[in-house]
Amino acid sequence: MYIHYLFTFIADTMSIETDIKQKKFRSPYQRLALNLIYTTNWLEYKQLEFFKGHDITPQQYNVLRILRGQQTVPIKVSDITERMLDRNSNTSRLVDKLLAKNLAKRTSCPNDRRAVDVVITEEGLQLLAELDPHVDQWEDRFNIITPEEADLISALLDKVREAE
């Protein structure tokens, strides 16, 4: 629970208005909705280009990160889905892709024979280690704004999702 006092300089060039050539928005909320979609598409496109050079897709990377977060503890396919940024992906087939590249391995779960346990391999860990510095740099592209501003946006986005 925090209180934020912000003093922020905002440039009025290259705004969402000029980017999508829409002069006027019905409300700040409309502008925000379109800006969120536009900015995230922009972000995901850059992400796609970045990962393409490493023979991996953003979703596959997302799964690998989840697996690494588990350390050596196996995780069920359905639990991977729950933690993904894009939960509409078919996790089953995503794991297939990682298996084919020897980045993950799959064992049947002893407690529940319907479930399948997934663990990251040494090779998967190596790939992530290799990517880490570049991903950090990629994420820190946002440092044009202050850490406090970044946290404020995060908190407001949380609030928006929570409202449902």
Added chain:
Amino acid sequence: MYIHYLFTFIADTMSIETDIKQKKFRSPYQRLALNLIYTTNWLEYKQLEFFKGHDITPQQYNVLRILRGQQTVPIKVSDITERMLDRNSNTSRLVDKLLAKNLAKRTSCPNDRRAVDVVITEEGLQLLAELDPHVDQWEDRFNIITPEEADLISALLDKVREAE
């Protein structure tokens, strides 16, 4: 060019941390990057569900809105692409879909015979008019935050994209 003083209450439940079950982030920028992608996926999923009931996709709707914005002035396919939220879509085939539904019409451009002019039809305008109140309501789901907060996020997102 504006100065913002903000006083904001932030709830600490149902944050991105609990949503994707990641306890800790490397930096506020990492949290923001993941939160943007997660929130926009959430938003787009809801959008998809909404439009599904009206036999139209979010991208098709986006094109229709651009066409309406032109009033009766025709617009080239390439100019539609420039104004789209997701510029990776194949605008040519999107316009095909609108044509098939009689929501838009296509005429060859007199100045440049390579180009194709697109205009919205009466039927397209009617569909948009029908959707307008629902879309407004959909966008205003964000009114859990203040208009000033919405504008602040928009401005910060603009700043982030501008930095490149």
Added chain:
DNA sequence: GTACATTTAATGTAGTAACATCTATTAGTG
């Protein structure tokens, strides 16, 4: 004006997403 490069939109293709269905296993109920 001819030759070559560029632009505009359409189309071909591979991979993926969205959604439904299927099989195997477990949970719940009488």
Added chain:
DNA sequence: CACTAATAGATGTTACTACATTAAATGTAC
């Protein structure tokens, strides 16, 4: 326990995305 419902994950199908290629028209350099 038998029976039905629910769950986990795999798989089939359709549509769409991302990307490359093509075809036609225009621009540009000589």
